[in-house]
Amino acid sequence: MTLGSIFNKKFGDSLNENVNLSSYSWFNLGGNAQYFFKAKDKLQLIEFLKEAKNKNLPTLILGAGSNTLFRDNGVKGVVIKLGQGFAYTKIHDKNILDVGASTLDRKVANFAKDNSIGNLEFLSCIPGSIGGAVIMNSGCYDNDISKVLLSVQVIDKKTFSEIEIKSEDIQFFYRGTNLSKDYIIISAKLRGMIVSKEEIEKKQSYLINRKKLSQPSQIKTCGSTFKNISDDKKAWKLIKQAECDHLTEGGAAISQKHCNFFVNNGNAKSLDIENLIKKVKKKVYEKTGVNLELEIKIVGE
Ligand SMILES: Cc1cc2nc3c(=O)[nH]c(=O)nc-3n(C[C@H](O)[C@H](O)[C@H](O)COP(=O)(O)OP(=O)(O)OC[C@H]3O[C@@H](n4cnc5c(N)ncnc54)[C@H](O)[C@@H]3O)c2cc1C
16 A cells, blocks of 8 residues: 555545645646645644654645745645635634634735724735735735734644744744744734724725735736845845846746746746746845845745
């Protein structure tokens, strides 16, 4: 019996072998995952993590894939995605939401709006999931997840225990946190403010429109490729300054609307995106002395 068939017997259609990852990344690129596990709920997730540990299989947790580039040769081990049991929005108490980690940010924003809970409008501009938003400390327009997060509920991959971590015990920085790589976020509590629905609607539309004006949509991208250094050293400014905004590499190009957005123009390989990243990084360094740091995550072989 192969490892795959042993797994399949236990986890049925939640587990698949040799799954192409391109449809799980906003770049629409990448090779196969050796195994792809879509966890139905917490118990099944824990059960699976135990099996994977027994079999020494590395695991990688994926959210909505809006910040992840999979390499062309795929991912060894298991890519785990949280399924339906982790996609929910609830009112925990008045202005506090309890949301599953695989819930899309914009659904959280809409749920908050429907319940007159404001200050979460910025989530309607981020195309990922709540799990990804916490890990990336995602945000825009002067707000980010660290400012609204009360706590996260995680499963520790090493001990299989469920832990609640309060926001004040997490160090947040620009597009990241110090949360252990062993943690799988399963839910989060977010605090908003009671505001009228009309006011929330107004703010939400304003932010969405602002985003539409400054960033491209309907393209194969993972958003900002590099982190900004500071307000006057934004990555896009440095890229422009180094005259990189028209560079291409195979099927990879740079968005003409926002030059920190790298794009798969339809026939790129992941390697093209990665080579374009290297090219831009080198030129920006040569021209400005700044060493750009990646915001997107590149994973795989
Ligand atoms: C068009 C576009 C616009 C964007 N605009 C913005 C913006 O304005 N602001 C901004 O901050 N970002 C922006 N992004 C980037 C991206 O949407 C965010 O980083 C988002 O929060 C990533 O969420 P995700 O679920 O897609 O994460 P993924 O790409 O799936 O994963 C990102 C990281 O989080 C980890 N992760 C995901 N889920 C979990 C979990 N449950 N437990 C533990 N780890 C987990 C992954 O392992 C990976 O390391 C944009 C992207 C696109 C495509």
